Amino acid sequence: MASATAPAAAVPTLASPLEQLRHLAEELRLLLPRVRDEAAVTVSREATTLTIVFSQLPLPSPQETQKFCEQVHAAIKAFIAVYYLLPKDQGITLRKLVRGATLDIVDGMAQLMEVLSVTPTQSPENNDLISYNSVWVACQQMPQIPRDNKAAALLMLTKNVDFVKDAHEEMEQAVEECDPYSGLLNDTEENNSDNHNHEDDVLGFPSNQDLYWSEDDQELIIPCLALVRASKACLKKIRMLVAENGKKDQVAQLDDIVDISDEISPSVDDLALSIYPPMCHLTVRINSAKLVSVLKKALEITKASHVTPQPEDSWIPLLINAIDHCMNRIKELTQSELEL
Numbered sequence: 001m002a003s004a005t006a007p008a009a010a011v012p013t014l015a016s017p018l019e020q021l022r023h024l025a026e027e028l029r030l031l032l033p034r035v036r037d038e039a040a041v042t043v044s045r046e047a048t049t050l051t052i053v054f055s056q057l058p059l060p061s062p063q064e065t066q067k068f069c070e071q072v073h074a075a076i077k078a079f080i081a082v083y084y085l086l087p088k089d090q091g092i093t094l095r096k097l098v099r100g101a102t103l104d105i106v107d108g109m110a111q112l113m114e115v116l117s118v119t120p121t122q123s124p125e126n127n128d129l130i131s132y133n134s135v136w137v138a139c140q141q142m143p144q145i146p147r148d149n150k151a152a153a154l155l156m157l158t159k160n161v162d163f164v165k166d167a168h169e170e171m172e173q174a175v176e177e178c179d180p181y182s183g184l185l186n187d188t189e190e191n192n193s194d195n196h197n198h199e200d201d202v203l204g205f206p207s208n209q210d211l212y213w214s215e216d217d218q219e220l221i222i223p224c225l226a227l228v229r230a231s232k233a234c235l236k237k238i239r240m241l242v243a244e245n246g247k248k249d250q251v252a253q254l255d256d257i258v259d260i261s262d263e264i265s266p267s268v269d270d271l272a273l274s275i276y277p278p279m280c281h282l283t284v285r286i287n288s289a290k291l292v293s294v295l296k297k298a299l300e301i302t303k304a305s306h307v308t309p310q311p312e313d314s315w316i317p318l319l320i321n322a323i324d325h326c327m328n329r330i331k332e333l334t335q336s337e338l339e340l
Contacts, residue, residue, distance in 0.1 A: 033147050036098070039079040040142035043105055046075045047112060047135040054116045072113075076106055091149025091251035093156060093258045101142055108135040150246045153254040156262065157239040163265040164235055167272045168228045174276075175221055216333070217279045223329040224275055227288060230322045231268050234295055235261060237315060241307040253305040260298045267291040285334040292327045296320065 015023065050068055053060055060068065083102045086095055112135055146152040213221070238261060246254060271287040274280065302308055303316055 033143075033145075035085070036082045036145075037143045039075075039082045040105065040139040042075045043079050043109065044136055044139035046072045047109060047139075050112070050116060072109065076109060079105065089251065091152060092255040094146060094149045094152040097145050097152050097155070101138065101145055104138040105135065105142070108138050148248045149251045149254050150242070150248045153242055153246065153258045154239065156258050157235065157242060160261050160265050161232065161235045161239060164228065164232045164268050167265070167268050168225070168232055171221075171225055171228060171272050171275065175218075175225065211277055213277055213279065216281075217275075217277065220279070220281060220284060220330065220333045221275055223326045223333070224271060224284065224288065227291060227323065227326040227330070228268055228271065230319060230326060231264055231291065231295060233322075234298060234319055235264060237319070238298065238302050238307075241302060245307040245309060247306060250306050253307070256301050257298075257305060257307070260294065260301050263294045264291070264298060267294045281334040282337040285330055285337065288327060288330045292323055295323055 014020070046068075050072065053068065059065075080102060083095075083098050086098055088095065146155055238257060242254065242257065267287070267290055271284070271291050274283045274287045299316055299319060308316075
């Protein structure tokens with residue numbers, strides 16, 4: 001009787017040596033966020049221990065205090081080391097977020113040590129608990145930090161959209177109320193309604209026309225508001241492109257997009273501040289030109305990057321035309337300032 005031949009065991013196919021090394025590198029990088037989170041937990045635990053121990057009597061002995069200090073120092077050093085373990089090729093945007101979170105925790109812990117060293121035990125002001133809470137909150141934020149540069153870029157772009165949105169809403173509210181300093185002078189008006197005199201004018205009370213917009217000012221505000229709306233639209237479109245088409249391995253291009261986008265919000269703020277009375281039309285023109293320059297550069301960088309698979313997409317020319325239209329109108333309304 002013929003014996004049945006047992007099937008040969010399948011031999012697993014191994015990847016090439018270089019491919020195995022690349023795979024190992026990816027696995028090790030995936031461990032970094034976990035190490036980062038664990039280091040934050042350690043720091044938080046040390047902060048809790050110190051706050052409890054030094055918020056009640058009797059205080060620990062010098063020897064015990066030395067041990068506590070050494071543990072805190074070791075925990076902070078280990079935490080800082082995690083930041084330096086983050087490879088630079090993971091992206092500047094991601095590294096900035098991790099660095100910022102690291103600085104918050106280290107600074108918070110230093111403040112906690114200072115408070116514990118000078119605040120009387122069981123102080124009714126609870127300064128130690130307030131300082132401890134800031135450390136705890138900073139440590140809790142660490143797991144929320146993005147894991148890759150694309151996620152970090154989206155987080156920063158979202159923040160910039162929100163900043164510009166807030167600035168635009170504040171500008172619109174001031175224009176709608178036709179009172180740029182609404183609420184700031186109400187008490188003054190009530191207290192001085194029966195005692196109005198020339199001194200009020202000198203001190204800048206509501207009778208001072210510098211506190212209000214002239215007709216020319218209000219006309220100039222219209223294209224300025226439109227330019228800020230275009231800024232918001234620009235950021236929202238860039239964020240959408242990064243979300244839909246951004247690639248995690250294109251870290252340099254994502255960093256470039258975030259870097260130029262970070263300049264939009266401060267430029268919007270400069271323009272927004274310059275429209276408040278007494279308004280200098282030349283300053284408004286200069287700040288508008290700066291914002292336009294930043295917006296066009298942001299659009300150019302985005303258009304040339306991988307997040308715009310079809311550079312001929314019509315939305316970019318449309319935005320540029322809208323921006324140019326706003327700037328041309330601002331130039332028209334401020335031309336007389338240049339001729340003085």
